[in-house]
Amino acid sequence: MPQKPQSTAKQLVLVGGGHSHAIVLKQLRAKPIPGLEIILISNTRFAPYSGMLPGHIAGFYSFEECHIDLEKLAKTTGIDFIVDEAVGLDLQKNLVFSTKSQPIKFDFLSVDIGSTPATLSVPGAAEYAISAKPVPQLLEKWKQLLTEILAQPQKHWHLAIVGGGAGGVELALALEAHLGKLIKNPHHLTLHLLHKQDEIMSSHSQWVRRCLTNILTNRGIQLHLNQAVSAIKKTSQKKIISCESGLEVECDEVFWVTQASAPAWLKEAGLTTDERGFILVNDKLQSLSHPQVFAAGDIASIINSPTPKAGVFAVRQGKPLYENLACVLQAKPLKPYQPQKQYLSLIGTGTGEAIASRGNWGFGPSQVLWWWKDWIDRRFMKGF
Template sequence: MPKHVLPAESRELVLVGGGHAHLGLLRALAMRPVPGLRVTLLAEELAPVYSGMVPGLVAGLYRPEESRVDLLRLATAAGARLIHDRATGLDPAARRLACARHPALRYDLLSLDIGSVSRPLPPGEGRVLPVRPIGSLEARLAAVLLDGPARAAVVGGGAAGVELAFSLRHRLGPAAEVTLLPGAGLLPHAGGAARALVRRALAGRGIAILEGAPVSRSAPGALLLADGREVPCDLALWTTGAAAPPWLRETGLALDAEGFILIDETLRSVSHPEVFAAGDVATMAAHPREKAGVYAVRQGPPLADAIRRLMAGRAPRPWRPQRRALALIGTADGEAIALWGRFALRGAWAWWLKRRIDRRWVTRFAELPAMPPMR
């Protein structure tokens, strides 16, 4: 049987995770249901945070409810059954998904959009806070900020690390020491002019940058770098990139060298075509991209289209992610830096654009269409 043809009785779609692509898929199903398709959503977070608004949330520019999507409401509009749980394993041969607190779920089609996990923290007894899972970051950060650390650091040199450094500066005030530790280098995918602009913006807000060596150890009141330097630090945010959920290695799915699910241009596993994957947890073999929400938000529509076509007995259409994406780094004081490939600009207009994009993205899941009548 061709891999795009489903048996007549195939009707069970199980979605794992409330990532950006699955939110787009659920909205598409709410607007135009697929006849006969039974959808189950397994999610550990019932109000996932939009990743683009996390730095603003950390800075105190957004209220928590402004940055979250009501997953129960969205699932209800899509006619999906919602199970509050997390996946712990997968048996592709039996098409069963193991859950932490519920019986295994049988599926005909499975889609994984569970994001990534934090890379291992450095050894030691210092106060190092991983950014992931982002849904609980604000609560975890608020708990450790009760004693008001005067010396903070952000470990990681990507766009997320840079923006979180600006956010901590705004939240902690001008008297606090804020240091960015980008390891080997700042914004490795950006051009020299873009990096220079970002360095000027950081320096202008009193944020120090220490490049050239990764963090090797943490200690109370300090971070130790691999080259022997010691950075005074009462609290560090760990933003060193994405790691794959460890349980994927036991699933039998084809994975890349880092443990992420390898998918083709139809967002399906290259080894198990009944399994879809999107967002950080997936790597498109033909078109690999960095792990970033700006790519995940674009995967909802092609994922919905692929499932509709499979249910109609047609082959999914190939989809290719954009080569580059606009990154908007807020400085938490009314400006933002716009990065496009090797180009960069900054100004209040970029902050206005970022806020407009972020707010519109969250709002589209609150303003859902009316549910179709039951038949």
């Protein structure tokens, strides 16, 4: 019997279902690349859209409204989809290792797995805190907490958020907004926000920082500034947050929303990374050390144009990533991507209002800004 001819198609493996890869799939659906086989590996079928997550926790959006169904998107794009967790790479043999599947061969690889809060340096954080990422675990813990609160309406709940960046502040406001409706007695809910710096949201303007500080305090959220958490311990009843200053905060649950970090296996594979383990890429979103590897979103650090770990950049890198993957697969010159120096943030307050922040400018809170943000987010999700 004659042997089946070996496929000459190039193999592209996408690791992670982040915003950039979701847009790559959308672009591939509209404009397929000939002679290409694609596999998407993601640790979850449903990829969360970060722009709507605080609104989901505040109660504005259902799970379906703020998640992209990667399996459905992959099927409409005509690519193979595997639910699995990538855990390693062999960059000599061009293999991806995962927890459940056989090693997967690639000609080109693109990584968009997001980031996770750095917890390993704080004893007890990984064991006793609810990490903001990965999002599926956060939402599962949130669902469990809601069930417990509904079952114990008379209990006085103490919750803490560690991290006073945009993510921590939006989470605190969303938690207060949702739980304030469930817990009828306002004295039965105490929220703490701990931050190691002397002001929250240091990457935003003074006006935005002051405005959000006032909103937090007016809504009864206890701010603990200049408080670096040194440990989290667990007793039979409570979790205890210990700070370097000597402050201790007792609470029922701790949400951890600190500086982003990357999994160790990327650096261990031999990829050139920055000091936090993120893949260093050039302005074509291509690895500095391995030209067959691309990266986008939070997991990538552009060598000459560093950007904050914010969803807006992951979204905007999607189309340039698709274009450069198409170019490299067709042996064409790659195109440089230049991220914007300033970007508009619309920060939800959890109560149907939002604050606009861009550079040194800020405005709000305003219902009109929330309606605008809601329209932008829903329009983005409709594309999938």
